[in-house]
Amino acid sequence: DGGITQSPKYLFRKEGQNVTLSCEQNLNHDAMYWYRQDPGQGLRLIYYSQIVNDFQKGDIAEGYSVSREKKESFPLTVTSAQKNPTAFYLCASSIGGFYNEQFFGPGTRLTVL
Amino acid sequence: GENVGLHLPTLSVQEGDNSIINCAYSNSASDYFIWYKQESGKGPQFIIDIRSNMDKRQGQRVTVLLNKTVKHLSLQIAATQPGDSAVYFCAEYQGGSEKLVFGKGTKLTVNP
Numbered sequence: 001d002g003g004i005t006q007s008p009k010y011l012f013r014k015e016g017q018n019v020t021l022s023c024e025q026n027l028n029h030d031a032m033y034w035y036r037q038d039p040g041q042g043l044r045l046i047y048y049s050q051i052v053n054d055f056q057k058g059d060i061a062e063g064y065s066v067s068r069e070k071k072e073s074f075p076l077t078v079t080s081a082q083k084n085p086t087a088f089y090l091c092a093s094s095i096g097g098f099y100n101e102q103f104f105g106p107g108t109r110l111t112v113l
Numbered sequence: 114g115e116n117v118g119l120h121l122p123t124l125s126v127q128e129g130d131n132s133i134i135n136c137a138y139s140n141s142a143s144d145y146f147i148w149y150k151q152e153s154g155k156g157p158q159f160i161i162d163i164r165s166n167m168d169k170r171q172g173q174r175v176t177v178l179l180n181k182t183v184k185h186l187s188l189q190i191a192a193t194q195p196g197d198s199a200v201y202f203c204a205e206y207q208g209g210s211e212k213l214v215f216g217k218g219t220k221l222t223v224n225p
């Protein structure tokens with residue numbers, strides 16, 4: 001089965017801790033994305049990567065970091081610098097850039113205690 | 114599930130009725146649009162897309178209409194079923210900034 005997986009589904013973290021969210025895809029897509037979703041708001045772009053070893057900041061990159069060492073993987077680290085990290089995080093991938101359908105993972109719900 | 118339905122516009126329909134979900138987009142230069150469906154606690158799922166050289170596109174039980182004059186996009190769902198209950202997002206590709214911009218979504222509830 002091809003698709004995108006995110007883990008874990010639910011994640012709890014204490015204030016001041018960094019945490020890494022996993023995103024893996026076996027669709028052979030070049031581009032991968034991280035979005036944040038808050039109640040009553042549209043998806044907001046955190047980071048994206050159009051090719052291995054390259055990534056760009058989205059609209060709300062502050063307090064987050066990413067890496068793209070492999071085509072299949074695009075982990076997101078939520079650092080202690082992120083002031084309001086509690087949210088639903090969605091990873092997506094597409095064949096090319098933004099001008100293509102994006103396939104989404106099931107999401108990770110992060111709660112900061 | 115996730116609270117993605119809070120504070121969203123809502124549409125409630127009876128099973129078997131047709132549903133129309135509207136979206137106003139912001140950038141007149143946008144030339145690619147997508148509709149996504151998101152069920153509670155899950156990631157968005159692609160429904161249908163349309164490029165700006167078209168006014169209408171049909172899929173299985175769904176039709177997307179694009180009115181570039183008034184920057185309006187609509188999603189029509191025929192014979193709505195309880196399984197169609199979800200939040201529906203439109204997204205526009207803004208070529209100038211080279212990114213996809215998502216609307217806030219509409220929560221559709223189908224009553225049996």
